[in-house]
Amino acid sequence: MRILALPPEAPPMLRRLTSGLRRAALGAGALGVAAFAPQIARAATVHVTVAYYSAATGPYFKQMAAAFEKTHPGTTIKIDVVNWNNLQQVLQTDVSGGVPPDISIIGTRWLLSFVKDGIAEPLDSFMTPAFRNRFIPVFLKPGEIGGKVYGLPIAASARALFYNKTLLTKAGFPNGPKTWNDVIAAAKKIKAMGAYGFGLQGKEIETDVYWYYALWSYGGHLMGANGKVAFDSAAGVKALTLYKTMVDQGLTEPGVTNYTREDLQNLFKQGRLGMVITAPFLIGQIAKEAPKLAYGIVPVPTGTVQSTYAVTDSIVMFKASKVKKQAWQFLDFLFTKDNRVLFNKNEGFLPTTRAVAADPYFQDNKQLQVFVNLLPKAHFAPVIRGWENVAKAVIDAVQSVYLGKAQPAAALKTAATSADRALAQ
Amino acid sequence: MTASARRAFAPRMLIAPSFVLALFIIAYPFFDIARMSVYHVSRFGILGGFAGLANFRRIFADPVFIATVWRTLVWTGAVVSGTILVSLPVSLVLNENFHGQGLARTLVMLPWSVSLTMSAIVWLWSFDANHGMINATLQSIGVLRQPVQWMARASTAFPIEILVGILVSVPFVVTIFLGGLSSIPSDIYEAARIDGAGRVQQFWRLTLPLLRPFISLAVVLNVIYVFNSFPIIWVMTQGGPAEGTQILVTYLYELAFRLGRPGEAAAVSLAMLAILMVFTTIYVRMQMRSAEP
Amino acid sequence: MNERNWRKSLLCWLVLSPLILTTLFPFAVMISTALKPAADVLAYPPRWLPSRFDWGNFVAMWKAANFGVALLNSLIVSLGSTALAILVSVPAAYALARHSFVGRGFYRQFLLFTQMLSPILLVIGLFRLAASIPWGNGTLVNTRIGLIVPYAAFQIAFAVWMLSSYFATIPRDLEEAAWLEGCGKVRAVLRVFLPLALPAMAVTAIFTFINGWNEFAVALTMLRSPSKRTLTVQVVNLVAGRYSIEWNQVMAATLAATLPVAALFAWLQRYLVKGLALGAVK
Helix, strand or coil: CCCCCCCCCCCCHHHHHHHHHHHHHHHHHHHCHHHHHHHHHHHCEEEEEEECCCCCHHHHHHHHHHHHHHHCCCCEEEEEEECHHHHHHHHHHHHHCCCCCCEEEEEHHHHHHHHHCCCECCCCCCCCHHHHHCECHHHHHHHEECCEECEEEEEEEECEEEEEHHHHHHCCCCCCCCEHHHHHHHHHHHHHCCCEEECCCCCCCCHHHHHHHHHHHCCCCCECCCCCECCCCHHHHHHHHHHHHHHHCCCECCCHHHCCHHHHHHHHHCCCEEEEEECCHHHHHHHHHCCCCCEEEECCCECCCCCEEEEEEEEEEECCCCCHHHHHHHHHHHCCHHHHHHHHHHHCCCCCEHHHHHCHHHHCCHHHHHHHHHHHHEECCCCCCCHHHHHHHHHHHHHHHHCCCCCHHHHHHHHHHHHHHHHHC | CCHHHHHHHHHHHHHHHHHHHHHHHHHHHHHHHHHHHCEEECCCCCEEEECCCHHHHHHHHCHHHHHHHHHHHHHHHHHHHHHHHHHHHHHHHHCCCCCCHHHHHHHHHHHHHCCHHHHHHHHHHHCCCCCCHHHHHHHHCCCCCCCCCHHHCHHHHHHHHHHHHHHHHHHHHHHHHHHHHHCCCCHHHHHHHHCCCCHHHHHHHHHHHHHHHHHHHHHHHHHHHHHCCCHHHHHHCCCCCCCCCCCHHHHHHHHHHHCCCHHHHHHHHHHHHHHHHHHHHHHHHHHHHHHCC | CCHHHHHHHHHHHHHHHHHHHHHHHHHHHHHHHHCCCHHHHCCCCCCCCCCCCCCHHHHHHHHHCCHHHHHHHHHHHHHHHHHHHHHHHHHHHHHHHHCCCCCHHHHHHHHHHHHHCCHHHHHHHHHHHHHHCEECCEECCCCCHHHHHHHHHHHHHHHHHHHHHHHCCCCHHHHHHHHHCCCCHHHHHHHHHHHHHHHHHHHHHHHHHHHHHHCCHHHHHHCCCCCCCCHHHHHHHCCCCCCCCCHHHHHHHHHHHHHHHHHHHHHHHHHHHHHHHHHCCC
């Protein structure tokens, strides 16, 4: 089953706009003014928009909603599951139409726009010190803007390199590659065996990120101290030249601009790809779809330094919400230990709270530990307004280099110019 | 009430419901776009200060926009002319009386029954480099030795998108042409035969001129539809790689919903509308002029 | 039939074969993939024939895409918008076909203009409009009526064009004869004109139905809860932004969404052409 089952009765999502007040008014009329406050509480419906992570996402949140409603009579939780591709559009139109949900999952990289436009509600007034203390600080930080917390880390992942043990053992790297030179040496051998060496993503979301792995590994940075982009550096050129060389020597899959992250993961599951850098959720997919595959996980290869990309998704409350109290109660409920453990197990994300991290399932999980251990060296996407424009410029640049339409240095320069122009606006 | 006013009253009442409904749906969104195009607008459609023509200046300064305008013209021109070129002979054949004519007509119309979005999804899957049936078939009959990465570069992806565009446009145009052909009385062909005109001559002298109004209609409607068509390119390549298949609609969608620049997206909408209006005005005028004896 | 006719038929099919093969290709792909078990779908190299026929994909897809509900929604929205579009377009088309009046040219220009505005350009404005109109306990957002009205509005131009050029071919004398027999003008229209106009209305209705059935951008924006989503939105949801795409289910869904319309086409094909023959250009 892919998406949520049909709720028995689904009234228009915008019911809350009027229904709370209307029912309250009716109630007041019928029962007298004394009944006013309880009536509001009884009518509260919390609209929650969640991102589709996997087939398990919808059922999980439905289950949470049902459990919450049981202990909070009078509050109804309505869950809408939206695909990542549409999530931004859905929230944008909802807000511009004046009918946002009460809480929603968003990409943390969008958070700044939500805060600057006054759409997200600061959560500090709801948070007790004990609640704040539930989180692993490094994951709470990206949701903090101007000293206030706007987003809670609902999902977190970091990146590491998955390698096919059979192929890499034959290539002489039974424990996986450590440096880019190892990657190249192994890929050459794997190519001779008729498989693809290094999986290089060249299409759609996170095509830019795939190049940041190399950029950071050479000590490069995305943004400079002056608020302008800094990826057109020597490290940037080196990183892009590295990838381009691998493309030219046939050490990657052919036609890299035809491969999304999911396509690479599929190649890997089929045993046709030697190495791929991706998130921990591939572990779960392999267990389900290719249980016989022998593979290992090692840190992202180093150029001059060790690094990785860490990313969180945030759950935010909307300023326009009329049921903030109930919405907060639901958030509080979501971030209790057992609920979080279940979510992280389902989706293959890293623990964002201390209690979950201490759970034996995660403590004893060697594969996940590779990712967790990388966190101190992790880079997050910079919190700047209009970040999508920078990502877009980078994607255009790396794609034209992979396609042989531009040289690394020139392409990065063009991207930097256009990204800076977009950021200046 | 004067006589002429009274005469105009009844027809105006008759068109009123449709006019009001269309206006009701279109007026506000159109006003919304026009307003956003001259304001600074946040990602969430919140209006900032008056921007004058800044949004327009910005898109015209964007090299991607300029390249996209040209590509959109190529896309529209190629799909529409390709559709007409395929549809003409196909309609001529389908207009003949032959065994299985009804079946043939149904088969030609078939793509119409699949929504554009779903068509694009199926074709994307068919052209998948590793698991798609195009590569599999071409390899099994020996045309290809290695799988081709069709969507990896614009030089293969864009022509494929144009072909898919043609394929899904053919049914509509064939239907129009068949309608046109069946409205041509058959006795004029007999007269032409008696005068000694061959089949080729009949086509150039009779069929084509008589079909002209139908061809014009097909061209105008198709230009509008294809120019504004979103699903094929969005599903198959999202305008990539490296902007190589971007057309104006996908560019606009990206500006509005991915890059958070609705003001500029609104400016693109108006630019698109202007291009279409210029085209239809010129085309309709040219057709009217050449239609005069 | 004689031999000459057979040879001609063969020639006709030969000329059509490239196009027909291309047309059938996606259907072959849909059927092939829809019947494959998951392991076959990503097998390399891929093969046309499944290792075994996995009809379970249809069951899985039916659940995953909430297919039954989506089918009903698509039907309601398409039929509703068709009915509304025809209802307002028939009088307008009659006016255009029978009367010349001041404002006629303007009205035609206006219709052309509405055709040039693709819904995708207007989608944010449409959403804001819907969000500002109270309906039931909420607004028109996430309601089927919120789709029916704009769909109908965008169909008016085409419907009026087709209907009016068809209406113009219906001889005026018939109505005039009815007047002479003492029929009122309105009754003459209802008794004499409308029955003759029915085929044109049917053909126009098919067009508007198909367009509503296939629309995507507005439906994606307006509909939120799974109980309201249409087929197109649900099928695309199986593909867009998923960490893994189950192509066998996706193809099963496209196939199941396509077959009803394809059958409708096969059945109505000859009427379609006939309707357009009279209607398309005047």
